[in-house]
Amino acid sequence: MNPTASTPPPALSVECTECAASITLERQPLCGEIVRCRECRAELEVTSVSPLRVELAPEVEEDWGE
Amino acid sequence: MRIALLHSRIRVEERLLLDELASLGIDHELIDVRELVFDIHDASRWTSLDAVIDRCIGQTQALAAVRVFERFGVRSVNPASVIEACGDKLTTSLLMARHEIPTPRTCIALDEASALAAVERIGYPAVLKPTTGSWGRLLARVNDRDAAEAVIEHKSTLGSVQHSVFYVQEYVPKPDRDLRVFVVGEEAICGIVRHSAHWITNTARGGVASVLEITPEIRDLCARAARAVAGSGGALLAIDLLEAPGRGLLVSEINHTMEFRNSIAPTGVNIPRRMIEWVVATSPASAARGPAPSTGAPSAPSTLTPVPASPRSRASLIEELKLGHWAAFDAHSRTEVA
Ligand SMILES: [Zn+2]
Numbered sequence: 001m002n003p004t005a006s007t008p009p010p011a012l013s014v015e016c017t018e019c020a021a022s023i024t025l026e027r028q029p030l031c032g033e034i035v036r037c038r039e040c041r042a043e044l045e046v047t048s049v050s051p052l053r054v055e056l057a058p059e060v061e062e063d064w065g066e
Numbered sequence: 067m068r069i070a071l072l073h074s075r076i077r078v079e080e081r082l083l084l085d086e087l088a089s090l091g092i093d094h095e096l097i098d099v100r101e102l103v104f105d106i107h108d109a110s111r112w113t114s115l116d117a118v119i120d121r122c123i124g125q126t127q128a129l130a131a132v133r134v135f136e137r138f139g140v141r142s143v144n145p146a147s148v149i150e151a152c153g154d155k156l157t158t159s160l161l162m163a164r165h166e167i168p169t170p171r172t173c174i175a176l177d178e179a180s181a182l183a184a185v186e187r188i189g190y191p192a193v194l195k196p197t198t199g200s201w202g203r204l205l206a207r208v209n210d211r212d213a214a215e216a217v218i219e220h221k222s223t224l225g226s227v228q229h230s231v232f233y234v235q236e237y238v239p240k241p242d243r244d245l246r247v248f249v250v251g252e253e254a255i256c257g258i259v260r261h262s263a264h265w266i267t268n269t270a271r272g273g274v275a276s277v278l279e280i281t282p283e284i285r286d287l288c289a290r291a292a293r294a295v296a297g298s299g300g301a302l303l304a305i306d307l308l309e310a311p312g313r314g315l316l317v318s319e320i321n322h323t324m325e326f327r328n329s330i331a332p333t334g335v336n337i338p339r340r341m342i343e344w345v346v347a348t349s350p351a352s353a354a355r356g357p358a359p360s361t362g363a364p365s366a367p368s369t370l371t372p373v374p375a376s377p378r379s380r381a382s383l384i385e386e387l388k389l390g391h392w393a394a395f396d397a398h399s400r401t402e403v404a
Contacts, residue, residue: 030076030081030084030096031098032073032074032075032076032096032098032100033075033076033081034075034076034077034078045075057075
């Protein structure tokens with residue numbers, strides 16, 4: 001399934017993996033981008049742009065800092 | 067001029083930096099550190115880059131990737147030396163002490179028995195901190211010997227390597243707020259005051275921010291701290307200051323991949339724009355860059371020749387933004403940090 005010029009732009013809505021609420025993004029996301037579910041406040045990472053997929057973002061790891 | 071943004075997850079900060087790269091018309095690419103494969107014998111994939119901006123969340127990954135880029139002759143912002151200096155509280159404290167920059171009194175011990183001696187030397191209350199990590203986690207304040215013994219025993223039974231380094235600091239009885247200053251190069255561009263009823267103030271833990279006036283004292287202290295960790299020319303840093311009663315300001319922490327999303331509105335300063343402008347102004351244009359220096363340090367800009375390929379070249383940006391003083395950036399002076 002190659003996207004072509006006639007393919008509509010990818011959907012900007014995706015279901016929250018934590019609470020199943022529908023998350024609508026304001027702009028085209030990037031792979032790796034963090035989005036937040038308004039319903040359950042979960043931080044989700046965009047793992048695929050087309051089709052749009054999200055996964056729960058990993059918890060803080062030990063060497064993470066600012 | 068071509069700049070790469072090295073990232074793991076793309077948070078609001080990374081998105082804002084990308085938006086600024088785009089709006090300044092700077093050729094750029096995203097590099098996901100999780101997908102990165104380096105052939106250390108072949109730098110050709112990367113030599114078109116004038117700079118890599120490190121925005122990785124994981125410091126171990128960031129440091130490894132940045133070391134490779136620097137060995138390949140690609141400038142990293144921040145450089146590995148700055149990540150090392152800021153990412154480890156012990157190193158930061160040592161640099162502050164060596165440069166006689168006011169900082170909380172700190173002792174280091176490497177064993178449980180000596181850790182208790184270190185706490186006693188500092189006096190009570192004392193704060194035990196891990197030497198890496200941030201966001202105000204894992205800090206323990208001990209008010210007496212019993213508490214100190216309990217914390218030390220707990221830390222050593224956790225078993226991780228970094229917990230065998232006991233970093234003990236005086237507890238500074240500051241007001242219910244602390245100060246964070248954003249530094250671009252050596253210049254304190256803006257700052258915020260974070261209010262919190264809890265002694266660990268941190269926006270990541272929900273502190274409320276308002277604008278901080280950059281006084282001459284703050285400006286001078288931050289420039290000195292930036293030079294201490296990054297050498298002449300400075301870096302992109304967020305410097306946390308404590309107001310110690312009767313002693314003035316102390317440098318408590320320096321962050322090398324600063325979070326700034328909640329600081330743009332209160333300060334009215336476009337922090338990501340200032341960061342990108344500085345990177346552009348202080349990076350050598352690709353045409354001017356020679357072979358990779360053997361030290362791994364990026365070469366200082368040697369020319370202001372405009373790069374015709376980009377709509378706005380480094381030279382025109384420098385001219386336009388009156389950033390001439392940044393063009394004197396001396397990347398080699400940071401040997402002091404190593
Ligand atoms: Zn949800």
